[in-house]
Structures are given as C-alpha cells and as structure tokens.
Amino acid sequence: MQGSTLVITLLALATLAYYAGRSRAFAVAQGKLRNLHSLPIYYGLYTAIWCAAPGLLIAAVWLMLEPTLITKMVLGGLPDNIRQLDKSRLTLVLNDIRNLVHGHAPSADADPALLKAAEHYKSLTATSHAILTIVVLSIAAALGWLALTRIKPHQRARNTVETLLVAFLKICSSIAIVTTIGIVLSVLFESIRFFEAVPVTDFLFGLKWSPQTAIRADQVGSSGAFGMVPVMAGTLLITFIAMLVAVPVGLLSAIYLSEYASPKFRAAAKPLLEILAGVPTVVYGFFAALTVAPFIRDAGQALGLDVASESALAAGLVMGIMIIPFVSSLSDDVINAVPQAMRDGAYALGATQSETIRKVIFPSALPGIIAGVLLAVSRAIGETMIVVMAAGLAANLTANPLEAVTTVTVQIVTLLTGDQEFDSPKTLAAFALGLVLFIITLILNVIALHVVRKYREQYE
Amino acid sequence: MNETKEAVGQADQFEQAEVIQVVATPQSTARVHREHRTTIGECRVDNPRMRCTDVNVFYDDKQAINNVSLDIGENEIIAMIGPSGCGKSTFLRCLNRMNDTIDGCRVIGEILMGEENINDPRIDVVPLRASVGMVFQKPNPFPKSIWENVAFGPKIHGLYDHKSELEEIIVTSLQRAGLWDEVKDRLDQPGTGLSGGQQQRLCIARTIAVEPEVILMDEPCSALDPISTAKVEELMMELEEQFSICIVTHSMQQAARVSRRTAYFHLGDLIEVGETEQIFRNPQHQLTEDYITGRFG
Ligand SMILES: Nc1ncnc2c1ncn2[C@@H]1O[C@H](COP(=O)(O)OP(=O)(O)O)[C@@H](O)[C@H]1O
Ligand SMILES: [Mg+2]
Secondary structure, three states: OOHHHHHHHHHHHHHHHHHHHHHHHHHHOOOOHHHOOOOHHHHHHHHHHHHHHHHHHHHHHHHHHHHHHHHHHHHHHOOHHHHOOOHHHHHHHHHHHHHHHOOOOOOOOOOHHHHHHHHHHHHHHHHHHHHHHHHHHHHHHHHHHHHHHHOOOOOOHHHHHHHHHHHHHHHHHHHHHHHHHHHHHHHHHHHHHHHHHOOHHHHHHOOOEEOOOOOOOOOOOOOOEEOOHHHHHHHHHHHHHHHHHHHHHHHHHHHHHHHHOOHHHHHHHHHHHHHHHHOOHHHHHHHHHHHHHHHHHHHHHHOOOOOOOOOHHHHHHHHHHHHHHHHHHHHHHHHHHOOHHHHHHHHHOOOOHHHHHHHHHHHHHHHHHHHHHHHHHHHHHHOOHHHHHHOOOOOOOOOOOOOOOOOHHHHHHHHHOOOOOOOOHHHHHHHHHHHHHHHHHHHHHHHHHHHHHHHHHHOO | OHHHHHHHHHHOOOOOHHHHHHHOOOOOOOOEOOOOOOOEOOOOOOOOOEEEEEEEEEEOOEEEEEEEEEEEOOOOEEEEEOOOOOOHHHHHHHOOOHHHHOOOEEEEEEEEEOOEEOOOOOOOHHHHHHHEEEEOOOOOOOOOEHHHHHHHHHHHHOOOOOHHHHHHHHHHHHHHOOOHHHHOOOOOOEHHHOOHHHHHHHHHHHHHOOOOOEEEEEOOOOOOOHHHHHHHHHHHHHHOOOOEEEEEOOOHHHHHHHOOEEEEEEOOEEEEEEEHHHHHHOOOEHHHHHHHOOOOO
C-alpha cells in the first residue's frame, strides 16, 4: 500500500473508532449521561487517538528510515567491483539505480548489474511497504479495540484527551523552533566546510572578493579570493543610503500622521502606506533598475559626475522607499504608545504642539523608535530582490555611492543559482556569507526586541 | 441620622470625625426642590482671579456644561464636587483651554482673567497655561530626570537668564512642593522612579515652577494612598497663600478639609456654590443635600 493510502485508511479506521467509542460510552452509561465522567465525545476521541496515533508514529519513523536501510541492503547485493568504488563514484551509481527504479532513466541501455540492483530495490520497497501496512493496521485495530473495551463510566477520558491535545499543540509549536535550529545548523556545517578550505580570518578580513575559482587546471585568471570585506561594505553602504531615506521620511510622516493629521487625512494616508508596504520587492527592483538608476546616471552626467549605471545610490534610494512604511508604522505604534497623560502634562505647562513633540513625545518614544530602526536595518541588510536587480556584481571596496557595489545577498544569489557543484569553496562561500548575515540580523533583532520590551515596561 | 453617617463613611474610607459632624444634620435644611436647576448661592466674589459667565461646553452635539457662571477668588481653594460625569473636569479644563486638545469639544461663554476673555480663540494659550497650571488625576511626570521635569516649564517659557536662576527656581519649587528633602540627592534620577505621592508632588512642583496664578487640580489624590493624600492636602493649604486653587474631588471629606468655597455640579449644571462650611452644614438645594449626605452620587 502507498504511504498516502495507508494514512487515509488509518484515518478512516480512527473515525470508525471515534463512533464506536462514543456509542460504547453511551452503552456503559446505560443511557444516562450523568453516569459518565466525561462527555461521550471524549470517549470517542480517546478511542480514535489510541487507534490512529501510534500507527501514524510508526509509519512516520518507518518511512523515514526505509530508504537508508534499503540502500544499505541494495549496496550489499551489488557485485564486488562496484562495491569497491570510492565514495563519490558510489553515490553516482546509487543515483543511477534510483533513476532506474523511478523510471527516470531508460532501462534498455543500462548496465545489467544496475538493472538487477534496481529490481532488488523495487522488491525490497514493496516488501517493506507490505510489512508496514500490516503492522500499522494491526496495531491500530488492536489498540483501538483495547481502548474500546477499557471504556468505563468513571474513566477520565476528558483529562486524557486534553493532555494529549496539549502535547499535540506543543509539538506544533516546536516545529518552528526545530526548523530554525535545523536551518542554522545546516548553514553552520556548510560554513565549517568552507572554513576548512578558506581560513576564517581570510574570509572575515580579506579585502578581495572574486569567488570564480578555476574548475579545470588549464583555466586562467581566476584564482579565487574570498575576502568578504568589500561585499559587506557594499551591503552597509546600500543599507546606510536606504536608512538615510527611510528613517527621516518614515519618522516624520509617522509624527505628522499621529500628531497633526486630521482623522480624514489619516484614514486616507494609512492604507496608502500599507499599499506601499505590499508592493512586491521585485517590482521595486525593476523600478530601481529601469527608472531610478538611469535617472541618477543622467542627472549625474548633467552635473558632470561619473555615475555607474548600477550605482549604490539607486539601489539604496529604492530600498529606502521600500522601508519607509515599515519605519513609519513602527514609529507610529511607539508614538501612539506614549500615554496621552504625557501630552496633557506638556500642554498644561504651556508647551506648544511642536515643543511637546520634540521635548516629551519624541524622547519618550525614542527607545522604541531606535528599536524600529534596528529592525529596519536588519530588513535592509537581508533584502535581496532590489539589489539583485539594481546593484552590481563587482565587489568594489568604495564609499562612493555613485559607484557600483555588490552586497552579501547578491553574492549568495549569484553563487548558488545555475548549475553548481555543492562542494567547491565557491558554493560553500554562500553558506558562510549566509551565516554572517544571519548572525548580524539576529544580533540586531535581539537588541531591538530587548529595547522594545524595556520600553513597554516603562508604561505598563 | 445613623444612616447618614454610614453613607458618608462609605463614600470615602478617609473618614474624619469632624466632617461627620458637619453633615450630620437632624433635619433636612434644603429649601430648593430637586427640579430647580439654576445656581443657588453667591457665584461672585470680590476681586476674582477668574470670572466665568454663562459657560457652555459641547462635545460634538452633546452638551456637557450648561450656563455655568462662577468666580475663582484670589488665594482661595475652591472645591468642585458632584457625581461622576457631571462635568467637573470639563469645566476645569475650560479654565486653561485644555478642552482645545479634545476633538469635537466646543466652549462657549466668557471667561475673564483680568480684563482678558481667555475663551477668545485669538488668545495665545501658551502664556495662559503658564498662568493657569494644571495637575492631573494620575501623576504624569515626564520620563526624564526630576530636575528636567521641574525645569521643563521655565525652559519653554524662558523664565531665566542664567543657569543659577534656573537652579534657584527648581530648588524653591521643590521646596514649596515639600519634595526637596526627599529628592535633593537624586535630582538626576528619573521622575518616574518616585512613589505615586512623590510623583504627584513633583507634578505640583513642575506646575508652580512657572509661577502660575491659578492651579487646577483634577482629583489629584484619587490615585494616592491616605498618607500621600494628607501630604498633598497639607501642601495645598500652604499654597493657598500664593495661588488660587481649583480642586475637583470626589471625596467630600477632602473638600471639607481643604477648601474655602465649594461648588456642587449636577448633570452639567452648577447647582449650588457657597462657603464650604455652609454647603456641608446647611445645603440649600435638595440635590446638594442628597449628594453630601450620600443618598446618591
Ligand atoms: N472627550 C470627551 N468626548 C465626549 N464626551 C465627553 C468627553 N469627556 C467628557 N465627556 C462627557 O462629558 C460629561 C462630563 O464629563 P466629565 O467632565 O469628565 O465629568 P466629571 O469629571 O465630573 O466626572 C460626561 O457625560 C462625559 O461623558
Ligand atoms: Mg473627571
């Protein structure tokens, strides 16, 4: 039986168990609900859970382990000359076998030994599935039956079901955590592999970035240099430009909207800001590449400046526009969180509106605003689409916003798109860059959240 | 008679024997019927600091204050009492134009301060609010140092030329607010770190630092414990020598203890105003009597 059919059968069985459990509860209660400890549906759920949960668990573990075990067994059955091959060649052979099994490769011109192995693989899988089906279904039936017979009027089915539900919710919430840890670990391990090839210090402090290593010995030129400083500098330059745009505009618009604007204007402006926040970044990207960048280049030429067609300025400006709504809505939140009593206190002392804003509201909201800006910075650093489209590829180490620079995210994208071998330093470098990016944004977010929390406490 | 005592006791946990005597009237002395709604008693005084004439306040279309005329005398404490929602705070906010900050609030009528009608929209509220200060129900020190809290007013009004003058203003304000001894060693610490009672006295210090003529207090003790309340009341009686104080309070004992005159509001009307002792001992209006004897409110 296929995995999915098995699950469906199991669920059908559980539904059956549910109704059986419920009517069994009615039966043992002799028709009087008052005789039961819990409502009948809890007995139904109790039976259903006993019926389905262990079976599902077994099936999950089984299907997870099955490929490894079968591969081992198939390998064992291969002729000696193949088994003696080195590790990477063996992986290739295994891939061939799998392709044969799944019919991705024509079987006519295949090596007979491999064909035989593929047959072996197929039969092993079939046996395994058959055993799994029998085991799971019989366990489900047995446990369901057991649970059914154990239903007594005084049994605390409700408590058991509630506990199991809590456990289930716990598992769901840990999925996010486990996934995060998994991603971090995988990035970490790949980075460690990278650092085996390139020393950490060379990576962190190297001033030259040119990851195109020679694949064949006869290729010339590309020696491969993995100093991340120019890439990081590019990221920071563009982020800085973006913040120069986003922070003042976002903050001042938040102040205007929350302190001065009439309710009508606010009602119109807020949705517009949200639309701005909802524009896909790829749209900002081509806006930057096709509109803003040529405009800046032309404007620069008119002024006699030499502007690269993929200048940091264009990407930074557009990224700043993208982040305005983010800064604005975060600042708006913290400004609104300043209690009305603070405003009243200042007005009652004769402060004007702008004095109140400058001397009371802004200082009170400042920690929250800083936190918002840090979150915005971490977004800008991680932003990819705009810079892929509008920033350059060449890793220039420069502070001149009119030149082309490249960013960490752009480099990750270029290193990993297209056909790549996943064990050369060139591709592994992407993971190292990702790790650095992750650490930086993590630190920024932790600081920001910490500041926000402190700020909340102030007015709790 | 017993009933009266109990009711007042419930109305305020801060019971004082003296006050109970004030309200323990053997027979009703009220001579004006409940339905009658024009102000009883003398709303005018000689040499008023502020003189309100026919003040009406609307929140959008809802009228919250009806034709109230009342004088705020020089160096007196006037208490405003009445059931919640009767418009005490609304009226108080007319006196320093704080109603301007509320959307949809309109104030109509004349409020003279000296020769000037401060309810005139052309009046600059900045100097007005400097001369009519306000203390709120919940202490609201700014999240700045104690020093900066008191310095706020003098700074925005440019009340000093040298730092030494500012220092003097701050020290005397804190001294007059009775807070100096408690905070003199930690002027650089946040005002929000003080206890509730200290915060409220800090707010009073902040208000008197700009040398107002009138101080409005909207239930200044309702968030404070009895000991802090006693301190603030003591302070108010000292401040009476230099300022006029309008205090809104829901505690009749407090009104009886601190004020010279008392005004009783009911559903936006000023029902009765007079010497505090007379109001409590011998209310003329049935509504006033009902309220101070705790029959409703
Ligand atoms: N900001 C406001 N908007 C609309 N109505 C208000 C507002 N403030 C007060 N009111 C109304 O005005 C009336 C008087 O309120 P208020 O002056 O706060 O009474 P008090 O201070 O005596 O309890 C109440 O009916 C209240 O509902
Ligand atoms: Mg009030």
